[in-house]
Amino acid sequence: MTHAALVPGAVAVVTGGASGIGLAAAKRFAALGLKVCVADLGADRLAKAAAAIGGEVLTVETDVSRLGDLEALEARVRERFGGVDALMLNAGIQPGSGILGPAEAWDRVIAVNLMGVVRGAQVFLPGMLARERPGLVIATGSKQGITTPPGDPAYNVAKAGVKVFAEALAHDLRGREGCAISAHLLIPGFVFTPLAAGGRTEKPEAAWTPEQTVDFMLESLDRGDFYILCPDNDVSRPLDERRIAWAAGDIIENRPPLSRWHPDYAEAFAAFAKGAAD
Template identity: 65%
Template sequence: MSIQHPAFAKGHVAVITGAASGIGLAAAKEFARNGLCVVLADLEGDKLDEACRDVQALAEGGEADVVAIATDVSKPEQLESLERAVIQRFGRVHVLMNNAGIQPGSSLFGPQANWDSVFAVNLMGVIHGTRIFANDMMAHNDPAVIINTGSKQGITTPPGDPAYNVAKAGVKAFTEALQHELRNTEGCHVEAHLLIPGFVYTGLTANGRTEKPSGAWTPEQTVDFMLRSIERGDFYILCPDNDVDRPTDERRIAWAAGDIIENRPPLSRWHKDHAEAASAFIAKR
């Protein structure tokens, strides 16, 4: 596909965290096909090296246009090193995709290490990545975008993985504040977008499955939808999948917000006294 947005012009530079697999790798490949220089950032290892070779094979300039830089986004100093290396190599950044994420699972009173690691990667990795890269992106005055990967779990906050929900809710609030700041900065040509994937078949969601479930989208479908949404100027990139369409997502989000407005118990969609009404509301068109 051809990307019709000035930030994605041929020769521009994209940095993607969590780029060794899943949505991040699919984005890296699509950007390379469209003539961007691509920096893949992920944990050091064979997976990152292989991903880099795959993306280089798609780029017009091969190794000259695509590089992998091992980066642990939970460590701000490594993100600072990443930014320095990218500027030294390519001069400027036009697309920043803060996409790295983990999901070790959590419970309210479970291991503290799970909470710490999820917050460090899924939330602070996004915050640090944005704060470290954004100033130079604003300064060079070319059109630029910052894409932060959130989650529907950060909006409707279903029971089962509270650390992940809290982190992704933080990404939503942070990215909203970021876009407000950018649009109110005189002369700023950087815009922010919140990517909210549906059910996507990746290593993070596979749970031991070796074949894509029928209800899931591929990472490539998600990236295509993301880019079309950015072209339209959408801030909230609310992705459907093969099981859940946009009207269903809208009703689920509206019901969750209604807990506050109607003074219902929290997470009433899963509450025995409200679950039936929630199902009826969500099913209504």
């Protein structure tokens, strides 16, 4: 079983597709017989990605923070392949940030990680809807956009926005009469990619590979999951569920924000999280 949009001859676009999860997804789409367009920055990176993917691949240098680049990307794909069936809005950066950090860093992270998803959907969806055939939109979010751990607030804000936008998109699409396009939120775990490598050259034991993440994504799409909550070699789904539930509980229980990292709640959270292993 595969999603109805992931069939031989269909067309997939992957932003941020020259490395990491995006490249692994582009390879899998090509292996399923799809025509693939990879959008990313860097001509050399795109050339290497095309060689690694094989098959019928179009590469387009694209800065997803620029509306004009996204519009040019859509036009190139439409001219080459006739339209798009599967859209993976995956491009992201993580340069680091602080509450009082440089405004430029905040602007860039939100422009790429959040508005690249919002505008990407807005640019491609009219054409996808006009095709009147099964379609697929995948937005790459993050657990950091759900439990929002301290340390990188700009990234958390952007990925929280991706979650909210993807939910609204899914609601909009399912309310359109005759629409066969579905939206999904990919929530990776710890994945060894250039974004998360942190200077390491070998995959940590705790991390999944991008290929494992994409395999899990495809299995989840087969089930029709909207929330594609990926585990890894360190954190199980039950523990993720506990962490997410605790974060929501901060509001319900009127605890301090981010109480999971508050010294007064350390023991309470540890006891709560222990239930994931029971």
